Amino acid sequence: MRRIIIVGAYSAIAEATARHFARRGDALYLVGRDERKLQSVADDLRVRGAGALGIGILDVRDVSAYGKILDEAERTLGGLDIALIAHGVLPDQAACEGSSAALLEQFEVNALSVLAICTELANRFSARRSGLIAVISSVAGERGRASNYAYGSAKSAVTAFTSGLRQRLRNSNVRVLTIKPGFVDTPMTASIRKGALWATPEAVGRSIARAMLRESSVVYVPWFWRPIMTVVRAVPEFIFKRVGM
Numbered sequence: 039m040r041r042i043i044i045v046g047a048y049s050a051i052a053e054a055t056a057r058h059f060a061r062r063g064d065a066l067y068l069v070g071r072d073e074r075k076l077q078s079v080a081d082d083l084r085v086r087g088a089g090a091l092g093i094g095i096l097d098v099r100d101v102s103a104y105g106k107i108l109d110e111a112e113r114t115l116g117g118l119d120i121a122l123i124a125h126g127v128l129p130d131q132a133a134c135e136g137s138s139a140a141l142l143e144q145f146e147v148n149a150l151s152v153l154a155i156c157t158e159l160a161n162r163f164s165a166r167r168s169g170l171i172a173v174i175s176s177v178a179g180e181r182g183r184a185s186n187y188a189y190g191s192a193k194s195a196v197t198a199f200t201s202g203l204r205q206r207l208r209n210s211n212v213r214v215l216t217i218k219p220g221f222v223d224t225p226m227t228a229s230i231r232k233g234a235l236w237a238t239p240e241a242v243g244r245s246i247a248r249a250m251l252r253e254s255s256v257v258y259v260p261w262f263w264r265p266i267m268t269v270v271r272a273v274p275e276f277i278f279k280r281v282g283m
Contacts, residue, residue, distance in 0.1 A: 039089045040064040041115040043108070045098065045155060046125025048075040050224035051174065054243025055122065057086055065090035067111040070125070071097055090115055098125055098151035104158045120170045120250065121159045123152055128226045134188035141188055148192035153199050160203055164210040172215040172250050173200050177258065180267045204255060216256045217246055220263040
């Protein structure tokens, strides 16, 4: 039985991923800001077969609370084997362009809090020389685009950080998995018009769970985003700037 903490547990992608582990009988500790939503997810996972369940309330901007929530997760589950970091917000790009405060607020949630909690986990896992830290970044972090560069820059920071963390922990028997979803049809993206490249949370969650159980280091979900982003990264900057990709 794996012992898994999920931060941002009631996001659509995290919930879909958690269902796969619940069906395997794994123990889950769900973390988020809204106790009612966490309890609803926990009730669903319990029915699906989760071996043990706990919930913890956390505002990810409160770095001082990380140690306490991780301690509680370990007490509840009898230890931790895996962490899935899945929290984040989709900011209003126009608001971020017009307000440095709005820009920094979204960066704090989407990047700084992720980096901080990964550091806490890395220190714990490396001390015991075991564990997996799986982090949801985004293909938006591969290259800045005018339509979402505030969000993309935060995800770029997450991608770079997890790459370095993976190298740091390479001899500690601690694995770091960077997850790069493309367009996913979730409540966070409800206002955006959907197209052929959009995936469901269920399909993305299935791919994430599979990657977490393998020896993957970086995974694009769905898989076709890897060749797409290879092409996007290869476009020369002067062309990229003109076409407004």
